Amino acid sequence: MYNDLNARRQKVFSAIVIFALLLFGVRLFFFQVVDAAEINKESESSMLVNRSVKAVRGEILDSAGNVLASTVITWDVNIDPVNVGPVVLDIDGQKISFTKEQTAEKLAGILRISTESILEKMTGEGRYANLKKSVSASTYNTIRELDIPWVYFDARQSRHYSYGAVAGNLIGFVGSDGSALAGLERTMNSCLAGSDGRESYVQGADLIKIPSSIQTLVPVKDGGDVVLTINADLQYAAQQEMAATVRRLKADWASAIVIEVKTGRILAAAEAPSVDPNRPGAVAERNRHSRIFQTAFEPGSILKPIAAATAVDVGKATPTTQVVAPDRLRMPWGQYINDSENHAPEKLTLTGVLKNSSNTGLVQIAGKVDSATRYDYMRKFGMGEKTGVNFEGESSGILTDYKGWDRMTDKVVMFGQGVSLTPIQTAMIYQAIANKGVRLSPVLVEGCQEKNNLVKTAVPAPVRVISENTSVQTMDMLEKVVELGPIGKTARIYGYRVGGKTGTAQIAEGSGYGRLHAVSFVGIAPVEDPQFVVAVTAYKSRTVSNSLGATPGFVKVMKQVLRTYKVPPSTTKSKKLPTEWK
Amino acid sequence: MSISRAIPLVRPIAPRRHLRPVESLPRPKAVRQARVSVITQSRISVAKRIVYGLIAIWILNLIVSAFCNTAIYSISSLKDQTKELATKTQILQQQVDSLRSPQNLANSAKSLGMVVNANSVFLKISTGKVLGAAIPASASDSGVVSANLIANAALISKSNPTNTSSTKMNIPVTEKTNQSVKKSNSGYTEVVLPSSGIPASPTH
Numbered sequence: 001m002y003n004d005l006n007a008r009r010q011k012v013f014s015a016i017v018i019f020a021l022l023l024f025g026v027r028l029f030f031f032q033v034v035d036a037a038e039i040n041k042e043s044e045s046s047m048l049v050n051r052s053v054k055a056v057r058g059e060i061l062d063s064a065g066n067v068l069a070s071t072v073i074t075w076d077v078n079i080d081p082v083n084v085g086p087v088v089l090d091i092d093g094q095k096i097s098f099t100k101e102q103t104a105e106k107l108a109g110i111l112r113i114s115t116e117s118i119l120e121k122m123t124g125e126g127r128y129a130n131l132k133k134s135v136s137a138s139t140y141n142t143i144r145e146l147d148i149p150w151v152y153f154d155a156r157q158s159r160h161y162s163y164g165a166v167a168g169n170l171i172g173f174v175g176s177d178g179s180a181l182a183g184l185e186r187t188m189n190s191c192l193a194g195s196d197g198r199e200s201y202v203q204g205a206d207l208i209k210i211p212s213s214i215q216t217l218v219p220v221k222d223g224g225d226v227v228l229t230i231n232a233d234l235q236y237a238a239q240q241e242m243a244a245t246v247r248r249l250k251a252d253w254a255s256a257i258v259i260e261v262k263t264g265r266i267l268a269a270a271e272a273p274s275v276d277p278n279r280p281g282a283v284a285e286r287n288r289h290s291r292i293f294q295t296a297f298e299p300g301s302i303l304k305p306i307a308a309a310t311a312v313d314v315g316k317a318t319p320t321t322q323v324v325a326p327d328r329l330r331m332p333w334g335q336y337i338n339d340s341e342n343h344a345p346e347k348l349t350l351t352g353v354l355k356n357s358s359n360t361g362l363v364q365i366a367g368k369v370d371s372a373t374r375y376d377y378m379r380k381f382g383m384g385e386k387t388g389v390n391f392e393g394e395s396s397g398i399l400t401d402y403k404g405w406d407r408m409t410d411k412v413v414m415f416g417q418g419v420s421l422t423p424i425q426t427a428m429i430y431q432a433i434a435n436k437g438v439r440l441s442p443v444l445v446e447g448c449q450e451k452n453n454l455v456k457t458a459v460p461a462p463v464r465v466i467s468e469n470t471s472v473q474t475m476d477m478l479e480k481v482v483e484l485g486p487i488g489k490t491a492r493i494y495g496y497r498v499g500g501k502t503g504t505a506q507i508a509e510g511s512g513y514g515r516l517h518a519v520s521f522v523g524i525a526p527v528e529d530p531q532f533v534v535a536v537t538a539y540k541s542r543t544v545s546n547s548l549g550a551t552p553g554f555v556k557v558m559k560q561v562l563r564t565y566k567v568p569p570s571t572t573k574s575k576k577l578p579t580e581w582k
Numbered sequence: 583m584s585i586s587r588a589i590p591l592v593r594p595i596a597p598r599r600h601l602r603p604v605e606s607l608p609r610p611k612a613v614r615q616a617r618v619s620v621i622t623q624s625r626i627s628v629a630k631r632i633v634y635g636l637i638a639i640w641i642l643n644l645i646v647s648a649f650c651n652t653a654i655y656s657i658s659s660l661k662d663q664t665k666e667l668a669t670k671t672q673i674l675q676q677q678v679d680s681l682r683s684p685q686n687l688a689n690s691a692k693s694l695g696m697v698v699n700a701n702s703v704f705l706k707i708s709t710g711k712v713l714g715a716a717i718p719a720s721a722s723d724s725g726v727v728s729a730n731l732i733a734n735a736a737l738i739s740k741s742n743p744t745n746t747s748s749t750k751m752n753i754p755v756t757e758k759t760n761q762s763v764k765k766s767n768s769g770y771t772e773v774v775l776p777s778s779g780i781p782a783s784p785t786h
Contacts (some may be wrong), residue, residue: 067679072672136738137672162679164734209656212650236684236732243731278735494701494716557702563584569714 012490023520037580043071047202049209054157058223060171060184061234063267063446065163069171069185069277074134075157077111077143081124083150090147102230103148105129111144129475134158153290153439155328159185165276166236167228169290170391170444172267173277182280182288184226184445187392191448194223222529224450225518229265229443234258237560238270245553247270250542254294256557257427259533261524264431264440264459265390266534267561268343269293269424275278295387296397296420297539300505301357302520303416303473306429307366308350310377313470316368319477321350322581325361340504340546351477352579355485359415359504366414375402375416380465381429381439397421403441416505427535430501430522433478437471439463476575479527483574490551493558495569497527500554502547507540516540526560528572531565534558680739685730691740692729697721 026098031039060069086099089106097306098106100122108115111132121129159174172183180186180193188486197220202213203270237503238281242254258268273287280288330336346356354363367375378384384399398420402410409418421429424442447456454498465468466474481488487502499521506513522535524560536554544548561567589715699719705712 070674137676138668141669141673144644160676160679160736162676162736163683164736165732166684166734204654208654211657212655233684236688239732240688240730242730244728247731272731274732276733279733282735372708426713474584486753558781563700563702566702566704568700568706 001527042511043542044202047204048200049203050198050200053197053199053220055196056222057157057159057174058192058225058449060188060192060226060228061144062167062228062230062235063265064231064233068167068228068230070139070160070162071157072160073155073174074136075140076133076154076156077107077131077135077140078152078154079122079129079131080127080150080152081122081129081370082127082129084122085150087148087150090145105385106146107143107148107151107175110139111135119539124398130505137553159277163232164278165237165274166232166239166267167230168275168277169226169270169288170230170579171277173275173280173288174413177482183277183392184228185277187390188226188448189447191226191450192223195221196356197221211362217250224448224455227446227449227454229260229267229446230269231564234560234564235268235270238268238557239272239274241553241556242272243274244272244453245536245549247257249538249544249549251538252365252540253287253291253539254435254553255423256537256553257292257423257533258557258561259427259431259442259534259535260529261431261434261533263443265443265446266424266427268557269444270557283421287329289393289562290391292423293387293391296395296422296425297409297422297518298419298505298518299416299426299507300344300361300416300503300518301422302426302501302503302505302522303419303477304354304357304362304414304427305501306378306381306432307362307369307374307414308477309376309433309466309470309474311350311366311369312473313466314369314373315376319349319351319473319577321349321365323348323353323361325353325356325358327360329360329363331411333405334562335408337411344362346493347581349578349581351480351577354477354501355481355488355579357485363411364416367411371402371405371410377465378413378419380463381432381461383419383429387422387428389444390457391444395422397425423535423537426522426537427533430524430535431473432465433474434524436468436469436535437464437466438506439465475524475527476577478524479574480577480579482523484579487547487551489531490552491521491523492530492554493525493562496525496562497526497559497570497572497574498525499530500524502551504546514543517545519544519547519549521554522549523558525562526567526570527574528570531567532558532561533560587594603786677739680737681741683734683737685732685734685737686739686741688728690743694743 053553057071059067059071062068080228084100086097087103088095088097089103092098101119104118104122105115108118111118113132118131121131124211134156143151144153157178159178161168161171161173170183172185172187173181174185175181180189186194196218197216199216200213200215200217202210204210238256238258242256244492245251245254256268257266258272259265260267269292275281275283275288289514308317310319312319324345325339325348327339327343328340331337337359339355346352346358346361347354348358348534350361350365352358353365378399380518384397386394386396400409400418405413405418412418428439428442431442441460443457443459445457447454449455476499478501479497480496481502482491482500485490485502488500491500500521503518503520503522505518505520507516507518508514518537518539520535520537522533524530524533534557536550536557538549538553541549697719699717701715701717701719703712703714703716
């Protein structure tokens with residue numbers, strides 16, 4: 001009887017257990033099979049992190065590999081106002097209590113901002129207030145070591161320009177959000193920027209990233225490096241000289257360009273005032289761009305060698321062609337062309353015309369060439385079109401079609417009026433003369449380097465402008481300018497054969513010309529084997545109104561170039577060419 | 583019933599013999615129990631092995647999981663260290679960049695009264711001919727290095743050429759230096775090469 005009862009109880013108990021197991025089984029089935037996807041999704045959403053991986057912006061390097069622009073990590077310093085309160089700080093191993101106000105004062109000292117502004121941000125109900133953006137690594141470390149519990153940091157990528165304003169006008173700068181705003185930073189953005197990636201990973205409760213869970217959704221591609229043709233040391237020396245020139249002449253600005261004759265590579269493109277890309281806001285907006293590529297103005301007498309070379313190339317003149325050059329030449333229609341100074345009529349050769357920079361003499365000789373031909377040569381010398389250097393906002397200068405020239409413009413274009421050129425266009429005209437008559441495109445960017453693979457910048461084809469013979473004859477004439485010219489003599493460099501041309505251009509203001517001038521000197525050395533062109537311009541010089549303002553800068557920069565590239569002194573002498581006749 | 587009925591008159595034909603499977607003979611109860619016991623023991627053994635296996639797998643899983651967790655935290659810690667070191671590297675790199683910047687070098691050269699010699703002289707090896715005039719540099723030839731005029735907000739460290747301690751180079755100086763060379767008191771760092779030769783440049 002007892003056994004029966006026990007057996008029945010066992011059966012009931014078994015039934016209950018089996019029923020319960022069945023219930024669990026069914027529920028488990030729902031968890032594991034029916035609702036599995038939804039549960040998984042819910043679970044993953046709380047642990048899975050899906051985030052963008054920022055590409056590292058590439059560097060900008062000079063020709064020797066010196067880093068002019070790089071990407072560094074900077075930190076935004078933030079506070080959590082709700083939790084702001086007194087803290088105990090470890091100062092030199094001693095635990096010291098700081099009130100809220102004292103902490104604010106300490107932070108203000110490190111961040112170099114006012115204590116009041118910090119205190120103001122501390123009083124709030126929010127969880128975020130930014131004290132300062134993009135602080136350096138050392139500042140970040142100093143604050144982090146204080147271990148203030150309500151201070152936290154957000155890391156971000158920033159640009160760092162270790163050479164400061166050296167080549168600053170070329171390099172340009174980026175905005176606080178990392179967007180390229182000016183210069184090569186902007187022009188070469190496609191090389192520098194790279195492309196952001198995307199990854200997902202599972203994060204533990206304590207925000208630890210589970211390594212095995214990392215999945216790359218979109219691979220990140222870091223930016224490439226831009227390699228320049230610029231020599232940073234030479235650039236610095238040229239900028240120093242231009243800064244001194246601006247001071248000496250009280251000029252608006254000054255520029256110096258160094259071109260390698262046989263390659264067209266720009267070794268230096270110096271400007272003053274210059275912009276420090278670390279702090280572009282520190283200079284006026286007008287000084288943040290590159291005038292060398294973007295500012296065109298009437299070049300003046302610096303253009304005379306074009307007219308002379310054209311006349312020689314078409315066979316209308318030689319370096320010894322004779323002319324009588326008065327200080328004032330009456331045109332058939334009644335207007336006058338003047339020389340810069342009053343003088344008695346001079347019996348000059350074409351070489352002498354360039355040496356004395358005589359407008360009247362040049363107009364008589366080069367005027368034998370018809371307008372269409374002269375215009376054609378000016379185009380071939382690169383006037384009226386961009387150089388092909390591919391610098392953002394480059395100006396093409398102004399060269400109107402000869403058919404639109406009036407009678408006076410037809411004459412004055414020969415000595416650099418009625419047209420406008422950028423400093424780089426002027427420098428490349430002399431490059432063509434020095435390079436046996438072949439004009440090259442200036443090269444500023446050697447290429448884009450990705451993983452040690454340099455993709456060279458495409459360069460437009462060379463242009464034959466004048467014959468090699470004309471080139472040599474023009475060089476001989478330019479050498480006489482430096483050897484014998486009243487101002488040209490100040491551009492001599494001991495031990496080297498130098499050729500060049502002075503330029504004192506009036507500056508257009510309104511419908512006429514202003515009182516101040518753009519003074520220039522463009523020189524080539526060594527003449528027997530031309531290797532470098534140096535073009536110096538000072539705009540609106542206030543203390544010296546002719547090229548005497550530019551030649552000292554030219555001499556210093558050219559000397560630095562010859563020293564840098566170890567060019568030995570000349571061993572030959574200049575050709576004997578008469579500059580006058582009787 | 584007589585015996586004759588019991589014995590058939592015609593001798594029956596003997597059944598044809600053929601092979602047939604051996605039928606299991608009924609076993610005695612003891613044998614059957616023994617058999618069941620063996621099977622049960624065998625099954626228990628398999629079950630035990632499975633259970634042990636599962637336990638072993640579970641323990642292994644625990645161990646691997648523990649190692650993984652430790653490794654994850656180690657990785658995380660190492661990553662933090664990497665970040666810290668990267669920050670320190672960045673600070674040092676920026677100091678180096680500052681010190682080697684042309685602005686700093688120009689100021690240092692200026693403070694030392696250095697002059698630029700614009701008159702380079704070249705020796706032509708093939709002929710032995712000297713090109714150029716060896717004229718000493720002079721301050722009057724406007725060769726004095728001008729102070730820096732180019733802005734650089736990234737200049738966080740500056741050289742102090744007159745401070746010997748800040749310019750001391752980290753090159754081992756042996757006691758056995760050439761005593762015949764008069765020691766300079768100008769504040770410049772004296773560099774003595776180790777006997778093993780010229781040390782490799784630490785820069786790249």
